[in-house]
Amino acid sequence: xxxxxxxxxxxxxxxxxxxxxxxxxxxxxxxxxxxxxxxxxxxxxxxxxxxxxxxxxxxxxxxxxxxxxxxxxxxxxxxxxxxxxxxxxxxxxxxxxxxxxxxxxxxxxxxxxxxxxxxxxxxxxxxxxxxxxxxxxxxxxxxxxxxxxxxxxxxxxxxxxxxxxxxxxxxxxxxxxxxxxxxxxxxxxxxxxxxxxxxxxxxxxxxxxxxxxxxxxxxxxxxxxxxxxxxxxxxxxxxxxxxxxxxxxxxxxxxxxxxxxxxxxxxxxxxxxxxxxxxxxxxxxxxxxxxxxxxxxxxxxxxxxxxxxxxxxxxxxxxxxxxxxxxxxxxxxxxxxxxxxxxxxxxxxxxxxxxxxxxxxxxxxxxxxxxxxxxxxxxxxxxxxxxxxxxxxxxxxxxxxxxxxxxxxxxxxxxxxxxxxxxxxxxxxxxxxxxxxxxxxxxxxxxxxxxxxxxxxxxxxxxxxxxxxxxxxxxxxxxxxxxxxxxxxxxxxxxxxxxxxxxxxxxxxxxxxxxxxxxxxxxxxxxxxxxxxxxxxxxxxxxxxxxxxxxxxxxxxxxxxxxxxxxxxxxxxxxxxxxxxxxxxxxxxxxxxxxxxxxxxxxxxxxxxxxxxxxxxxxxxxxxxxxxxxxxxxxxxxxxxxxxxxxxxxxxxxxxxxxxxxxxxxxxxxxxxxxxxxxxxxxxxxxxxxxxxxxxxxxxxxxxxx
Numbered sequence: 244x245x246x247x248x249x250x251x252x253x254x255x256x257x258x259x260x261x262x263x264x265x266x267x268x269x270x271x272x273x274x275x276x277x278x279x280x281x282x283x284x285x286x287x288x289x290x291x292x293x294x295x296x297x298x299x300x301x302x303x304x305x306x307x308x309x310x311x312x313x314x315x316x317x318x319x320x321x322x323x324x325x326x327x328x329x330x331x332x333x334x335x336x337x338x339x340x341x342x343x344x345x346x347x348x349x350x351x352x353x354x355x356x357x358x359x360x361x362x363x364x365x366x367x368x369x370x371x372x373x374x375x376x377x378x379x380x381x382x383x384x385x386x387x388x389x390x391x392x393x394x395x396x397x398x399x400x401x402x403x404x405x406x407x408x409x410x411x412x413x414x415x416x417x418x419x420x421x422x423x424x425x426x427x428x429x430x431x432x433x434x435x436x437x438x439x440x441x442x443x444x445x446x447x448x449x450x451x452x453x454x455x456x457x458x459x460x461x462x463x464x465x466x467x468x469x470x471x472x473x474x475x476x477x478x479x480x481x482x483x484x485x486x487x488x489x490x491x492x493x494x495x496x497x498x499x500x501x502x503x504x505x506x507x508x509x510x511x512x513x514x515x516x517x518x519x520x521x522x523x524x525x526x527x528x529x530x531x532x533x534x535x536x537x538x539x540x541x542x543x544x545x546x547x548x549x550x551x552x553x554x555x556x557x558x559x560x561x562x563x564x565x566x567x568x569x570x571x572x573x574x575x576x577x578x579x580x581x582x583x584x585x586x587x588x589x590x591x592x593x594x595x596x597x598x599x600x601x602x603x604x605x606x607x608x609x610x611x612x613x614x615x616x617x618x619x620x621x622x623x624x625x626x627x628x629x630x631x632x633x634x635x636x637x638x639x640x641x642x643x644x645x646x647x648x649x650x651x652x653x654x655x656x657x658x659x660x661x662x663x664x665x666x667x668x669x670x671x672x673x674x675x676x677x678x679x680x681x682x683x684x685x686x687x688x689x690x691x692x693x694x695x696x697x698x699x700x701x702x703x704x705x706x707x708x709x710x711x712x713x714x715x716x717x718x719x720x721x722x723x724x725x726x727x728x729x730x731x732x733x734x735x736x737x738x739x740x741x742x743x744x745x746x747x748x749x750x751x752x753x754x755x756x757x758x759x760x761x762x763x764x765x766x767x768x769x770x771x772x773x774x775x776x777x778x779x780x781x782x783x784x785x786x787x788x789x790x791x792x793x794x795x796x797x798x799x800x801x802x803x804x805x806x807x808x809x810x811x812x813x814x815x816x817x818x819x820x821x822x823x824x825x826x827x828x829x830x831x832x833x834x835x836x837x838x839x840x841x842x843x844x845x846x847x848x849x850x851x852x853x854x855x856x857x858x859x860x861x862x863x864x865x866x867x868x869x870x871x872x873x874x875x876x877x878x879x880x881x882x883x884x885x886x887x888x889x890x891x892x893x894x895x896x897x898x899x900x901x902x903x904x905x906x907x908x909x910x911x912x913x914x915x916x917x918x919x920x921x922x923x924x925x926x927x928x929x930x931x932x933x934x935x936x937x938x939x940x941x942x943x944x945x946x947x948x949x
Contacts, residue, residue: 797822
């Protein structure tokens with residue numbers, strides 16, 4: 244397989260080059276919840292512009308960052324990898340923290356593996372991604388990475404409307420209104436989007452989003468109030484399986500017509516099969532509302548006291564089409580919380596001390612209404628019905644010590660205590676293949692230290708070393724939605740034996756920037772090694788593993804170069820990552836022959852190579868165009884490393900024209916070469932299954948400001 248090794252050579256040459264001029268300082272806010280110069284940030288951080296890609300799917304935005312792979316499923320469904328394999332279930336929900344303006348969009352105990360469906364990138368100014376553990380300011384779920392959607396500029400005045408349409412009946416309407424006064428500002432944005440036809444049969448969605456913000460100042464105190472909401476109604480397409488992908492051909496009668504594969508071609512390479520939908524009855528309905536008020540008061544000493552009370556409410560109902568019995572799940576949770584911090588400067592150090600408190604109320608029910616043929620050990624009726632109260636309290640400290648003009652040391656510590664009070668509303672014990680624990684309480688206390696050193700190699704270059712530990716308490720579904728084989732594990736009869744998942748990370752990075760003679764350059768290279776203990780996930784038998792061990796290490800590099808000459812402005816942005824993700828323990832899987840986990844095996848759904856590049860050209864002030872390349876390397880689709888997906892490469896093209904000062908036209912063609920590929924591939928009950936990628940598609944948009 245061709246590897247994108249020339250990109251690595253390019254990065255190596257750039258790092259070694261004698262850079263002598265300083266670029267404009269880019270500010271980032273995620274690490275400390277306040278503006279910080281990116282160059283001095285002692286850890287990796289990627290900053291993306293959500294408006295760079297014409298898309299109805301937030302997944303397409305995140306995939307532009309090094310070391311990130313978000314695999315799209317049906318509609319707005321997806322699975323995420325950030326310095327990690329692609330995780331599913333509770334592991335997928337609990338390994339990544341998704342924020343809006345620095346506040347988690349969902350409570351940690353009730354995270355959603357499809358978390359990006361709650362995001363509103365259309366109304367965000369930028370997206371910041373930290374790969375690996377976050378700072379001491381963030382707790383549970385900030386394990387493999389965190390994503391922060393940062394709101395637009397509330398200090399501008401004006402109105403804007405954007406209308407877009409494209410292949411498969413897709414549409415999007417975005418309306419924004421902003422008004423800036425002397426000491427106050429307001430902003431409101433509304434988004435309507437949908438997929439009327441769907442690339443695959445009996446699929447599509449409609450989604451509505453809104454965000455309202457207000458900011459004002461009274462003396463030494465500033466206020467920022469925001470409320471956001473989302474509603475999603477989706478008809479979901481399930482995995483595609485072709486006859487040639489079946490080990491047990493008795494299942495072939497249940498496949499859609501057109502999925503024959505006499506030459507053992509995978510389902511995504513057979514157009515009729517790729518566009519079919521074996522689960523036309525599948526759906527997902529979701530709603531989310533969240534709000535906060537950030538109050539920042541500057542004291543006479545120059546210190547800043549910040550209080551941010553917030554609330555959220557989420558509920559969702561969907562058909563679990565990915566399970567053999569296809570039950571209906573209903574889940575909901577509501578939260579109230581407050582973030583508090585005191586930021587000040589001392590003689591040698593700047594520091595932040597704070598306390599985060601949150602209380603959530605959640606519920607989940609899972610009901611099967613139809614018989615399940617071969618899977619008669621899943622009983623008709625109620626599988627699970629429970630309520631959970633979750634409380635989190637977390638004091639923390641974050642400090643930056645200026646040891647000399649060239650050396651800064653960042654030290655932080657977070658202590659987080661989590662308590663779950665669980666009430667089972669149905670019979671406890673073994674019910675067919677299901678196991679329902681009796682009502683109980685569980686407590687977890689996690690300590691997350693961080694230590695980083697930043698060296699100023701030159702005025703515009705930094706070398707940093709970052710040591711950090713991340714931890715997450717189990718998701719409520721990890722604890723209370725169990726299977727028959729789980730009852731013999733540490734959960735029953737000794738819940739106290741269950742431990743939080745921890746990840747220890749070592750990162751070494753080099754970052755630089757340069758601006759001179761019509762050139763603007765920034766680059767970053769990171770090496771990382773991570774070890775995870777008490778990894779919580781479900782194995783191929785759909786049983787809960789509580790003591791898994793994994794190892795992760797790799798290198799990431801990214802560059803952004805802009806050059807101005809008589810032929811216009813040229814912009815090249817590229818990233819590449821190489822990573823190994825391996826199991827570090829053994830586990831026999833009895834029901835799924837050949838799916839045994841062995842120490843040293845590569846983790847499934849974990850490509851070694853990820854890369855992307857974008858070449859842009861602006862020949863005129865009002866005209867620019869770009870070509871984007873995306874590469875996903877091959878990866879195993881089962882834990883035993885017996886089957887693999889071959890990977891893919893895609894090309895997209897975009898052009899933007901501004902005929903009038905306030906009018907912008909955009910056109911985009913994705914998958915120019917009409918490549919047959921899979922956004923996700925895995926192995927389930929011995930069968931290869933896929934989410935087929937979409938063929939060549941078009942999007943046009945018109946934006947008018949007034």
